[in-house]
Amino acid sequence: MTEDQRNKLIERIKRLLALSKSPNEHEAAAAMSKAQELMRELSITEEDLELTDFATVRTDTLLVKSGHKLPVYVSDLACLMETAFGVECIFSDGQRNKDVIFVGTKSKTEICVYTWTVLARILKTKMAEYKFSITHLKCSPGKKAALAEEYCEGWVSGVRQNIVPDTVSQRESELTKKLINMKFKIKPADLRGSGASGDEANDAYFQGIQARENTRLHQGMQADKRGTLSETRYLGRA
Structure with missing residues (x-):
């Protein structure tokens, strides 16, 4: 299995775990069962899933x-x-x-x-x-x-x-x-x-x-329309 294939399966597991929280009990149970099956198959732990973020x-x-x-x-x-x-x-x-x-x-x-x-x-x-x-x-x-x-x-x-x-x-x-x-x-x-x-x-x-x-920068800043880097944006205290 390639790294790309493994990553795709990990993303699928994460989607199944999210679906396992569905209010539909049957849908949630099926999603959890499939997620656990894939985790065993790939020897993936919950920590491995956390590290993908x-x-x-x-x-x-x-x-x-x-x-x-x-x-x-x-x-x-x-x-x-x-x-x-x-x-x-x-x-x-x-x-x-x-x-x-x-x-x-x-x-x-x-x-x-x-x-x-x-x-x-x-x-x-x-x-x-x-x-x-x-x-x-x-x-x-x-x-x-x-x-x-x-x-x-x-x-x-x-x-x-x-x-x-x-x-x-x-x-x-x-x-x-x-x-x-x-x-x-x-x-x-x-x-x-x-x-x-x-x-x-x-x-x-x-x-x-x-x-x-x-010189104060913003944590969520982006370059302006011309891609210019400015020193008038804010990061932290005003």
Whole structure:
């Protein structure tokens, strides 16, 4: 039996289980009997059926090259996503950049891909604008890059203050972790801090927090008619 055939039978079982709640006693009993027969035939448990509503979805981080250490601000952005949507985030090297993998219910992971893309593009723009704003500073390109990362850390921290945490049931959390254990071998991320310190670093971080004022996104957002990504939509507190 192919994976596609198995998935079709699983969907049929789910429909039969739904039909087993019919007010028509004979129809309900027949549906339950057939569902149990198929579950035994395929060695499918109730937990297997629950897991069909969960998924792992991968997308380009747009922010980190493959093989490079993960900047703290990117890790913080993943934590923001976990808080806002009740998913788990995993990083993996892609063909060119690192990928972020969202694990959770199908509806949540689909939204996460779009939301991450919006936030990552806004963040890249904010970082470029900040770098331009400090061109007058008499310091090395390396220090300017470090200050820009400190700014990004502040920006993500500021955006996170606007987020209303998603409520995740214990069962959803258990199934998410089970799916991760089934599909991935997790190891701690190799993080890299900005390396900036002192008053200039503190100032960069504070400017990042201030710059998040107009960056609020909506959990159910969609691109506008031209597919433009905007930073004026809302996620969390108004």
